[in-house]
Amino acid sequence: MMSDKMIPIPFPKLVNWMLEEYKRSHTIFGVSDVKFFQKKNDNQIGLFGETMDTPVGPAAGPHTQLAQNIIASYLSGSRFFELKSVQIMDELEIPKPCILAEDECYNTEWSTELPIMGAFDEYVKAWFALHILQKELFGQNDRRFMFNMSVGYDLKGIQSPKVDEFIEGLKDASNTEVFKKCKASLLESLNQFKSVDQAFVEGISPTICTSITLSTMHGCPPAEIEAIIKYLISEKKLHTFVKMNPTLLGYEYVRNTFDKMGYKYIQLKEESFTHDLQFNDGVEMLKRLKVFAKENQKDFGVKMSNTLPVKIGRSELPGEEMYMSGRALYPLTINLAYKLASEFDGDLNISYSGGADAFNIDRIFETGIQPITVATTLLKPGAYLRFKQMADILDPLMGKKASGKLDMEKLKALAESAFADANHIKEKGDLINRKTELKLPVLDCFIAPCTVGCPIEQDVPEYLRLVGEGRYEEAFDVIVSKNPFPFITGTICTHNCMTKCTRLDYDESVHIRGQKLVAAEKGYDAYMQKLPTLKPESSAKVAVIGAGPSGLAAAYFLAKGGLEVTVFDKRAKAGGTVEYVIPDFRISREAIDKDIKLIERMGVKFEFGIDPNFSVADYKAKGFQYVYLAIGAGKTNNLDIEGDQDRVMGAIPFLEAFNADKDALKLGKNVAVVGGGNSAMDAARAALRVKGVENVYIVYRRTKDYMPADHEELIYAEEDGVIFKELLAPVSLSGGIFKCQKMELGQADTSGRRKPVAIAGSYEELPVDTVLSAIGELIDYDLLKQNGIAIGEKGQISVNEDTLETNVENVYLGGDALVGPWTVVGAAKHGTVAAKAILEKEQRVFKQEYVNQISFDNEKQLLEIAEKKGVMKPVADHKLESERCLECNKVCNICAEVCPNRANLMIPVNGKGLTNMNQILHVDGMCNVCGNCGTFCPYSSEPYKVKLTLFWTEKDFMDSPNVGFYFLDDGSNGEFMLRFDEQIAKVKFDQSGNTDVKIDEKIAAFIWTIYKDYEHLYKVLN
Structure with a gap:
């Protein structure tokens, strides 16, 4: 059990906290002065008779719940504060956790978790604190920010004594106890300040809010909404915004939008739409309220938009229903804004919230919409610091906005472009879990997730910074300390590192793999010139069977550690799958050769053309004390279909034949590739390059979203012209007709993947001359058994997980031969593990240190990291990726x-x-x-x-x-x-x-x- 109740900080302690923290670390509530927003011009913007330096701020939500939250928002650039909503039910027990902002955000908390007058106290404390900060830090006398209160949910509750006390208190706080205490506290401690004096404190206005935003519950009747707004305008004399729900767009519109933008998994309830305010009713209500507000000399407008109710279908949060916000809401909200504004010919005040961020805030503002509030983007890394970038973007635009109507042409263009906006489309790569499996320690927790996510634990932030500083030889040194394949992995690595990159929670991953290739291309020659060919320092000899990535990695580290290593392979060259299977349009043979030369420089010897049916005993008889088996997965997994089996070929044998002589291949006009992994993409793209081939289909039993291939490989295949045939399962190939069973996606399994289910009696026939099977390769168990290696009933191979030693003494096994088809870097991990184990047996040092002494300017590095925090910066030039790396190993937080x-x-x-x-x-x-x-x-x-x-x-x-x-x-x-x-x-x-x-x-x-x-x-x- 642990308490989920917040304890508000008393005002004198709050002020002391700000001053003490700033004096000690130049931060206030974690916001560094590097990220304090500094106005660069005198332009301000008006709203409801008040003025603001920027029209951006936190939406009613977690970021305006406590005084310190409002302070952090202000310092980084917010000047409009939509205070968290209050309602008559202020003692709610909210199941926790209540927020999930992995991508689009879900929450189950609707209003402040403090009692109503507890919330009131926080807002008054924040009001005073912001006045003090604007004077003390920025030398501003006149208030250049504004507070907007928010209430819900029905008229009876809003008229209740405690909600009324809240509203009246924010209209005029002069007689409230908290206002008096805050003022007295400041007057008693003026000696703490350099710029704040008695006159300034006495001049702080007790009028905290002149405006209000109504947040109605989903399903609130139109007549109730209208009555509340009329009450707030006429009785409470407040300028009023009313939140409008995305449900106004209708179930079909929202469902179709989500489906085409990649959010198919979001579960909606039709009753959420049918029971909510309908569009035509809403328009008529707004027309009446505009007239009513004008008669009462108050401003009126709409807040776009409220959150969207969705089902809790995967136990994301406790309960049955949650509320969605963030980037998935943007295309809905901006289109609803356009649709509503069109009904009023642009004469409609709109306050905006719904997926706004640094990528679109300028375009939203230029339509005439303001203020703009955010919540979800502030829940992600960078958090409050993201305000600085948004405020800086809007600053030069201030003063350009003409008063009056919205710019309907710009709003229409923005609404139409939302559906194709890459920042709001859910790509396959966005579904990846970015957490590691490590347990958080109490102390010393900073890690670079990219390094932890890499099977060989490459020191990614270090070499990215070195590349950014033009120190390519040193960057190359850092890479090859753990990785003998800088060119191969810099070109075709499956880059697990990029799936863990913190930058994904900003915009898109740092392009780590590309930076590795830059280091390889620019650092290789200088590094190799200084690197002598190593000679064995030990009499121990190691035989490595297989010259693929796993065998080569083992050989590299074994030789580096001083052992005599010979690599044996059945083929004529080293490289294994990379050399013989991966097409040259994906990686050049020159790049592969450079990695082999690096390994040879370690003193590794090679013998080629060896009989693949080897005997471990023979190698031991030749004086090899240790044997590492890295023989790959050598058997093709046959596709079980009826008909012309002679027109079915394994994708791997096909790719080998393609690399050997593609002109000798006869595939016919139409080719189908069965499978959805990277090998399937390679096979499909290669098939298109075979003479006579006109159409290539990828046939997969699930949808493209579930294909295991890297996202970029899918894109390359599409760009090459490969045709994707989803939800089809192969049945037969006969007479040039490839018959496939139509499938549909059923319920999700424990992994979250929806199971494909056959649609009875429903088939699709494709014209196909050749089928390439890319459904995986199989381990050659027979060869392993012949060499005495124990195999369990279910195919599990007996190895020590920590060393990869088999039941046969001093015989080790790794790579595809152990786990089946795997990645280059995964295979390299096994080679590394086996090498380390053998070296330890020989009491030799396992060497992964850098050749050079790598050092950085610590002060410069820390300043640059601080400046990068909270800054959205998608890839513009892959050569500048170090400017996007957040260097989590140095500063996480x-x-x-x-x-x-x-x-x-x-x-x-x-x-x-x-x-x-x-x-x-x-x-x-x-x-x-x-x-x-x-x-x-x-x-x-x-x-x-x-x-x-x-x-x-x-x-x-x-x-x-x-x-x-x-x-x-x-x-x-x-x-x-x-x-x-x-x-x-x-x-x-x-x-x-x-x-x-x-x-x-x-x-x-x-x-x-x-x-x-x-x-x-x-x-x-x-």
Whole structure:
């Protein structure tokens, strides 16, 4: 059990926190002064008689729930604040976690989790704090930001005494206790400030809001909505926006939009549309309300849009229904905005929220729509810092907006372009889980997910920075310390690294593979010139059977470690599948040869044309103490169909024949490739290059979304003209007719893949002369058994998982021969593991160190990383990819960035044995268990459950299972209670930071740093 109740920070402590943090680290609530938004012109924009420096800000949601959230928004560029909605039911028990923002965002929380007047207090505190910051940091006297309150959900609730008190208090807070206390606190502590004086504090207006946004529940009757708005305009005298739901577009429109944009998995309920406000009724209501508002001399407009209700179908969050926002909502919202505005000939005030971000905010603003609020983009890495880029984009556009109607031509163009906007289309690659399988440690957690995701753990951020600095030889050195195939993997690697890249949560992955190739092409010659041919330093001899990627990797590291290595292969050249199967239009033979030369430089010897039916005993008899079997998966998996089997060919044999002499191939006019992996794409693209071939089909029993091939390989195949035939299962080939069973997708299995189900009696016939089977290769078990290697009943091969040694002493097995068809880098991993094990047996050093001493300018590096945070920057030039790498191994802090409440803090700790420049402290009192830090942490754990936790009260400490501590008597005598390793101890520091009870020295160093340097973090509630 752990509490999900936030504890608001008292105003004097809030101010002290801001000042102390800024003095110590030039950050305020985690926002660095590097990311403070600085206005570059005097242009402002007006709304409801108020002025703003920028018309962008946080939507009513998690980012306007607490004062510190509003402060973080302001510092990074927000000047319009749509305060989180309140409603009469303010004691809701919300199941947690309540937010899932992996891509499009889902939530199950609708209104503030604080009591109504608790929320009111937060908004007043934030109001004062922003005035202080604008004066103290930016020297601004006149307020250049505005607050907009938000309420729901029915008229009776809005008219209730406590909601009415909230509304009236924000209209005029002068007589409220919290307003008086905040003002008095500032007046008593003017000596804390350089620019804030008594006159400035006295001049802070008690009129916090002159406007309101109505957030109605889905299904709220039109008459009820209209009555609420009339009440807010006439009785409460407020300028009013009303949220409009995407359901106005109708079920069919929304369903079709999602399907064509790749969001087929989103489950909608038709009743969500039929029970909600209908478009024509909504238009008539808005027409009446425009007239009513004008009669009452108030401004009125619509907020585009509310969230979209969808089913919880995969246990994404607790409950049955959740609300969707983010990039998937953009094409709906911008089209709804256009559709509604068209009914009013552009004479409609629109406040926008629905997938706005740095990629489209300028185009939205240039239509005349403003203000623009965001939420989902702030839940992702970079978080509040993303405001800086959005504000900077809008800044030069300020002053250009003419008053009056919307620019309908621009709005129409924007709406039409939304369906093809790459930033809002769900691609196959967007479905990948970016988390690693590692468990989050309490301390020292910074990792580069790309490195962890790479089977051979390439030091990706290091070589990307070196390439960016033009240090190509050093970059090449970093790569080949762990990877003997810089050219091969720089060209055709399946790049697991890119599927883990944090940049995917911004825009698109850093193009890591391409940067490896840049390093290879520009660093190879200089590196090779300085590299002597190594000679064996040991009498131990190793035979490597198979000159494919796994065998070559083993040979590389074995020779590097000083052993005598000979690689044997049945073919005439080294390279295996890469050399003989992968087509030359994917990788040049010159590139492969360069990697082989690097391996030869290690002293590796080769013998070719060897009998494939080898005997391990023969090699041992020749004096080889160790044998590594890297023989590949040598058997073709036959396609089980009826008819002309002589016109069915394995994709791998076909590709070998293609590489040997494509002009000798006779495939006919029409070719079908069965399968959906990279080999299928290679075979299809190669077949198109065979003389006489006119059409090539990819036949797959699921849809393209489920094809295991890399996304880019699918695109290359499409660009070459391959025809994709989805939801077809082969039945027979006879007389040039390829008969296929039609399939449909059934229920999802445990992996999330929907199972293909045959449609009874339904077939499709394709004109096909040749079928290429790309359904995988098989392990040659017979050959392994002949050599005494134990095989289980289900085909499992007996090897030591840590060393890959088989049941036959000193015989090792890896690559495709062990696991079936695999990747180049996966095979290289096995070769590396086997080499390391053999070297350890020989008591030799396994060498993966760099030849050069690699170093960076630490201060420059940290500044550049800080500047990259929160900046959306898709690929423009692959040569500049280092500018997009976020260097997570050096500075991660993702959990601190994405926490709306600032509950995860970055604390520099100089402790014994600590390696990260920051440690993460979790502050229990600021956490509402939304779960967002767990979504984006690269580990498989949730930071709010794992990281060292500071508690503000004994009760919270006792109620939580977290590793954590709280100070007794506010730390006045250095005593604290600590839970660690499931034990609770009372501990006391002396004046030097030593403890009277022996505890983990790293934990002690962390808590000592908090105690000594961060009083404002724990002296909060007294």
